[in-house]
Amino acid sequence: xxxxxxxxxxxxxxxxxxxxxxxxxxxxxxxxxxxxxxxxxxxxxxxxxxxxxxxxxxxxxxxxxxxxxxxxxxxxxxxxxxxxxxxxxxxxxxxxxxxxxxxxxxxxxxxxxxxxxxxxxxxxxxxxxxxxxxxxxxxxxxxxxxxxxxx
Amino acid sequence: xxxxxxxxxxxxxxxxxxxxxxxxxxxxxxxxxxxxxxxxxxxxxxxxxxxxxxxxxxxxxxxxxxxxxxxxxxxxxxx
Numbered sequence: 001x002x003x004x005x006x007x008x009x010x011x012x013x014x015x016x017x018x019x020x021x022x023x024x025x026x027x028x029x030x031x032x033x034x035x036x037x038x039x040x041x042x043x044x045x046x047x048x049x050x051x052x053x054x055x056x057x058x059x060x061x062x063x064x065x066x067x068x069x070x071x072x073x074x075x076x077x078x079x080x081x082x083x084x085x086x087x088x089x090x091x092x093x094x095x096x097x098x099x100x101x102x103x104x105x106x107x108x109x110x111x112x113x114x115x116x117x118x119x120x121x122x123x124x125x126x127x128x129x130x131x132x133x134x135x136x137x138x139x140x141x142x143x144x145x146x147x148x149x150x151x
Numbered sequence: 152x153x154x155x156x157x158x159x160x161x162x163x164x165x166x167x168x169x170x171x172x173x174x175x176x177x178x179x180x181x182x183x184x185x186x187x188x189x190x191x192x193x194x195x196x197x198x199x200x201x202x203x204x205x206x207x208x209x210x211x212x213x214x215x216x217x218x219x220x221x222x223x224x225x226x227x228x229x230x
Contacts, residue, residue: 113168134169140197
């Protein structure tokens with residue numbers, strides 16, 4: 001599962017709150033479809049908002065993004081990052097999942113807030129860094145090294 | 152708790168909080184490591200292989216330990 005990989009990160013707003021059963025159903029369907037199309041990635045659900053990383057063949061990832069845009073469960077779908085990467089970061093997951101605790105308190109002084117940076121209007125490097133921070137966090141929470149080794 | 156001699160904070164290092172208790176350091180787009188708050192309130196610094204660098208009483212000391220890893224890293228090409 002290495003080589004020329006296309007990855008996209010998008011955020012969306014859940015049209016209705018997802019409870020544990022609804023999320024389990026979404027993940028089961030997502031994993032089955034992703035296995036068929038060779039897509040891997042991660043899904044984060046936080047305060048009614050999805051953050052998802054998709055990786056695979058470019059045409060498969062773009063096709064999935066179109067299906068997500070058409071999915072009534074997702075609103076305000078925004079692709080924040082799409083690029084080619086040398087190695088999958090989530091090769092072991094047809095769709096890994098984490099629920100973030102979220103944060104009401106401000107980050108410590110001198111620290112940036114990843115989720116605020118993810119919404120950075122200027123995009124570019126700030127959003128890309130925030131996306132990689134989320135990726136790293138997800139891998140650590142899943143018991144993996146923070147960054148996948150190049151194949 | 153570790154008592155490593157720590158250099159001054161490296162310039163250009165960006166620290167972000169991903170969620171409460173989880174902090175990631177990077178510089179110029181390259182990750183340096185991360186710091187996790189432990190259940191006892193201490194902070195554990197990790198390198199990019201998730202190896203523990205040390206346990207610290209405060210977040211600032213833990214982040215400086217991660218930054219010190221970068222300072223100690225051999226330059227590219229050196230072996």
